[in-house]
Amino acid sequence: MTTYTDIAVSFDRHVMIVEIQRPPNNFFDHALIRQIADAFAEADANPDCRAIVLAAQGKNFCAGANFGTGKDDNTGSADFTEEGFRNTTGFLYREAARLFANTKPVIGAIQGAAVGGGLGLALVPDFRVASPEARFAANFVKLGIHQGFGLSVSLPRVVQQAASMMLLTGRRLDGEEALAIGLVDVLVPADALRAEALKLAHEIAENAPLAVKSVRATDDAAEGIRSVAERRPGVFKAR
Numbered sequence: 001m002t003t004y005t006d007i008a009v010s011f012d013r014h015v016m017i018v019e020i021q022r023p024p025n026n027f028f029d030h031a032l033i034r035q036i037a038d039a040f041a042e043a044d045a046n047p048d049c050r051a052i053v054l055a056a057q058g059k060n061f062c063a064g065a066n067f068g069t070g071k072d073d074n075t076g077s078a079d080f081t082e083e084g085f086r087n088t089t090g091f092l093y094r095e096a097a098r099l100f101a102n103t104k105p106v107i108g109a110i111q112g113a114a115v116g117g118g119l120g121l122a123l124v125p126d127f128r129v130a131s132p133e134a135r136f137a138a139n140f141v142k143l144g145i146h147q148g149f150g151l152s153v154s155l156p157r158v159v160q161q162a163a164s165m166m167l168l169t170g171r172r173l174d175g176e177e178a179l180a181i182g183l184v185d186v187l188v189p190a191d192a193l194r195a196e197a198l199k200l201a202h203e204i205a206e207n208a209p210l211a212v213k214s215v216r217a218t219d220d221a222a223e224g225i226r227s228v229a230e231r232r233p234g235v236f237k238a239r
Helices: 030-044 082-101 117-122 152-158 161-169 176-179 190-207 211-215 221-231
Strands: 009-014 017-019 051-056 105-111 113-115 127-130 135-137 173-174
Touching: 017 030, 017 190, 030 051, 030 082, 030 113, 051 176, 051 190, 105 190, 113 117, 117 152, 135 190, 152 161, 161 221, 173 176
Parallel strands: 017 051, 051 105, 105 127, 113 135
Antiparallel strands: 009 017, 135 173
């Protein structure tokens, strides 16, 4: 198994657990997304892996992007620079597209903030288990930049009409509001978050692997992956 610097990878029977380890805020950059994508590729190549749980240490699942020096000063905001953003986004999109190309079902365990690109990362999983204290925001309009991480495609696919409200207002939703619009699939107390995500992953992993894979292997799924990589809206045909 590959050794990683910013994530931990472990197995619980047929489920791979990928844990982000940049607490307390888990700000992401190109290097972190590449490591997660590498772990997902490892899962894809392993026939004994039937599902993935994506989780994170610390207070927040992912409080956003760090396109600066990489410093997290624990204040709740990344060291963000315009130059860092320009230099990193192209590489980042290629690695993000690799996440969406994964064929194994993914369950996200979301605590605290999933903000900006962190919301994009939270939308990579097929299902999200969250606590009431979770916070979701597409805050790009607050920063004056285009929404990243393929959110213009992935957010509408998950929450439909409510996506426009999130993208146009930058409003932050708590766990209960996210559950109401379908952004979250399961809401549990914070201390049960990881166990519930793992329970759902095992429920999927107990089924026939080829049957599970066939549910995901659609033309629309392939188009979704292409559209994210090409940074354009998806053209979906319901097949």
